[in-house]
Amino acid sequence: MPTGNAPVLAGARILVTARRRGDDLGAALEDRGATVVHAPTLASVDESARRLRARTRDAIGRPPDVVVVVTATAVDRWSAAVGPAGLGPGVLDLLTGARVMARGPKARAALERLGVRPDWLGEAETTAGIADLLLADGVDAARVLVLHGGRRDADLEEALRAGGAEVEALQPYRWVPLDDRPPVRSAARDTAAGRFDAVLFTSAPGAQAWLRAVRREGRLDEVRARVEERQLLLAAVGAVTAEPLSFAGLLARTPATSRLADLVRLVLEELGDDRHALLTGHGLLRLRAGTVTLDHRPVPLSPGGLALLRRLASTPGHVVSREELLRVLPGASRDPHAAEVAVARLREALRGALRSDQDGGQDGGQDGGQDGGRNGVADDDGGLVRTVVRRGYVLAAR
Template identity: 40%
Template structure:
């Protein structure tokens, strides 16, 4: 596969059209894998100065006109459950909307009103209440397993339970209910489908594997799993896992989303509150405080990002070669690096003459060519401010 860059179509970093509200993410490149509400994430990152590579790894398709959903809704109304487990807010909202379109919303909500309602977390609880209902209990962990265990503990033998399934729902998680004697019916309100642009996802995998992203975000377990599956099919899973442990920050909205990542050895950054807004704040703070390299030079503070260098608050216009050399010099912190050392930062370069040419290009892009100094017969060093 050709060497993708953030300027290619589909998996393309957008350029902020307005001045960022704060420069915390100046020079940063972030990968966004989500489909639903991705516009909010992209806009927020851009306002903070970042470039965004948007490549949804899955699509959520509501089943508002799905015959099976309507048939299951009529079954729930005709055969009312004793208990209902609501796993997602968007799922319950979509279910009620689909029922309303078929003239079934009122009897469905009446059915819910006569049952005990269990919520998988605050989002589900919020939609339950928005429909004029009250929950019996809500899971603090926001995990289906906790809600199932609560039901089992309260006793479900002989009871009829309806579970609003979600895209990541594992039927095995519902087995304890059946084993405890409950009659369990699942209702799927939306489906997860493959991405609309699989090539964009492949490019995103390459950007992660080659550490040309500062971070990649995940807002659903199926979305995280889909990216890992693409990496596995490409034979690049090990590269992706290694990159996420060194250079690329994998950020998940919560523990449920993090499960597929942890299963392959990636420990993601997770906000204290499992919400999109909290994810954005947590990741912004982390990236602002943790550039790949940061050094005080005679021309100002230099911060290195995956695909950019920011000097004294200005993004430098650097090609990949000069950027790679500058990164090595910054990491050296003012120590002298030989031409041979710098050659290792230029894959494909034939000899040390390539280093001299690249250093020349780097100097021409800097506000002061003297920022990269030549040390006769030894090599080059960055002109740093002594500590």
């Protein structure tokens, strides 16, 4: 039996849609055995430093009563852009003299790095709570400065203006969707075709761009079916990020806290969970997007062998006829002998993997052909795929 010390994500193929920190996320998954494909769905474009500094000088000259900070990245990039122009002290005075509202813990941490403690923290990481609170307190004639992230929140600005506020906005950077780019469209097709075990998202705009690519390729129904059949994991760093997926009818899993480390842990738990594996006499069998593993050790299989094993594993312990196996094999053969040859090759691949793990252990017998074993079942080498005489084949699972 395999020793069980292989990486938990061995054999898994995961799509990472993030650009910012996508490398960190991918490295963490690769360290645990996954194959990671990067297809960023957004590009980040910085605002012109000259324009941002000019608008910052205007804000310093007419200090706001309230500052709403949407993202940590906005704070960091704003500070980096205005600092070389000598505007740092003015920005600090602007912030310390205003009522500062931070959308979430990351925005708060970025402010605290500047020496500013926010007056209010939105735990849900949405701007809706900020708008509700400010409108309840009253913003008539108040000057409100909104420091936006990559996506400008027009609804927040509109709500505050409707309440009588004078709203100014700064946007140090903006997201540009890449859903029409070949790598993203190719990844969308591959997702629908079952070539990924999981797709990961770190922002709502990124999730929206990925959905547009899927829709552009006409593959949303296929992706939804794979999610519903638990053949594909969609994982988002938080509830806000998952919203576009939910609106499209796609179930996305989220960790308890919006941290990349917790997102990685969620993927480990979902893809490595023993409940989703088949217990065999040689270990836990897992079906991955491009291979199978026994106790997390990949088993090299041809496309035909993988197709056969997927069909057998869909009804473990139940007989599958040669005709049914023919239907899932690549090609259009109607010859039952083709199924027998493919099963023999599958068995040989499984035997090779088992011999490697057992350090040259003994083969378990012959195919059996027309020789009936007990109850008409003939054990094959390794005992994973067994012949049921004159009926077909069965995947032996406990």
